[in-house]
Amino acid sequence: MPTLNETHNPQLTSWLTSANSGRSDFPIQNLPFACFRKHGSADELRGGVAIGDQIVDLKALSQAGLLSGLAQAGVEAAAESSLNNFMSLGNETWSAVRAALSALLKAGASEEEAVRACLLPQADAEYGMPCQVGDYTDFYSSVYHASSVGALFRPDNPLLPNYKWVPIAYHGRASSIGVSGQSFPRPQGQLKAPDASVPSLGLSKRLDYELEMGIFIGSGNALGTTIGIDQAEDHVFGLCLFNDWSARDIQAWEYQPLGPFLAKNFASTISPWIVTVEALAPFRGSFSHPAEDPQPLPYLSSEQNSSEGSFDINLACLLQTEGMREAGQDATPLSQSSFTHSYWTVAQMVTHHTVNGCNLNPGDLLGTGTQSGPNHEEAGSLLELSRGGKEAITLPNGEKRTFLEDGDTVVMHGYCSREGAVRIGFGEAVGTVLPART
Secondary structure, X not given: OXXXXXXXXXXXXXXXXXXXXXXXXXXXXXXOEEEEEEOOOOOOOEEEEEEOOEEEEHHHHHOOOOOOHHHHHHHHHHOOOOOHHHHHOOHHHHHHHHHHHHHHHEOXXXXXXXXXXXXXXXHHEEEEOOXXXXXXXXXXXXXXXXXXXXXXXXXXXXXXXXXXXXXXXXXXXXXXXXXXXXXXXXXXXXXXXXXXXXXXXXXXXXXXXXXXXXXXXXXXXXXXXXXXXXXXXXXXXXXXXXXXXXXXXXXXHXXXXXXXXXXXXXXXXXXXXXXXXXXXXXXXXXXXXXXXXXXXXXXXOOHHHHHHOEEOOEEEEEEEOHHHHHOOOOOEEEXXXXXXXXXXXXXXXXXXXXXXXXXXOOOOEEEOOOOOOXXXXXXXXXXXXXXXXXXXXXXXXXXXXXXXXXXXXXXXXXXXXXXXXXXXXXXXXXXXXXXXXX
């Protein structure tokens, strides 16, 4: 588990003034990773690190002769067109690269001029997937979301008895995960109205978003081995924002008995920037289940996980309709929540995933499930906000929504803020619903 060090020093500033505003997602205390290229170019994607409103081009930095040893080897791996190789190298290398970048970017660094030559404005960049996602698993870690959705789908039995004992998850589709800016046509599938005697094939009319976090695996484990609770975060490279789009009407018909299928596999959107677990060290908190609930089995419990297994990440979801966009109106907030509401920690999800000997690989993605809070306004989906489509949400321009319409753009933000630490953020995950293909 990464601990606080000089890279987290709240007094640390950068020679790049845009990183010191207090409003940027990317101060020198963050240093998240992505894969990018100059907008409109045919260049190969390459690894980069965000600082203020700029990107450190790691390919250029690897050729600048400013680094050596483990940091140089790590930057060379991170400069590739995918971060998988860098992710596989483990904590020691990740930390060495972070420390070296912090030293190069801090105010007063003698290498400023040489590093400036490696910068590209974020406004001039376009992003690809940060890594090749071999496998994707989606958890169900918010008890508030599970309870409210369960009440809509199973009014007589909303929270199944296994929920508070085991981190519930299903295996999803990696091929349809895209980076922020993703757009996709409205999906179709089998639907069955409550008053219909047979199902039919049709377009989803209850298209939804899900406000989640994504967990990227770094170094993996061999098939047949397990990852202990206190070693779990050593295998996690970092976190991102994650929107797991959902077709609720398709889901309602297909999900029993084996869980989601076509309702979930048509699109999922991540933010381009992966914030490392080390960057999140100042924002850890204690974790526990309510005293009246079942307590985690021993393999899911440890003093370390109880004392600092939670991450305090603020989450927000906004909506911009096509009409708002045409009128030049910004996206409007729908809800806010927090990752502290998660019923299971990152370490518990990783540990449970491997307790049967399942092998995780660098670049594998775990979704946390929708991060809803205890209050209605903290719901992480329209299904909850509209109470199953029964109560329309009125937007500032007078438009109403129960579920998403064609042309709607969903924007997700996330950030960490705490007294005594510098605010860091995740950027944004943006996706747009297109009309169905005919």
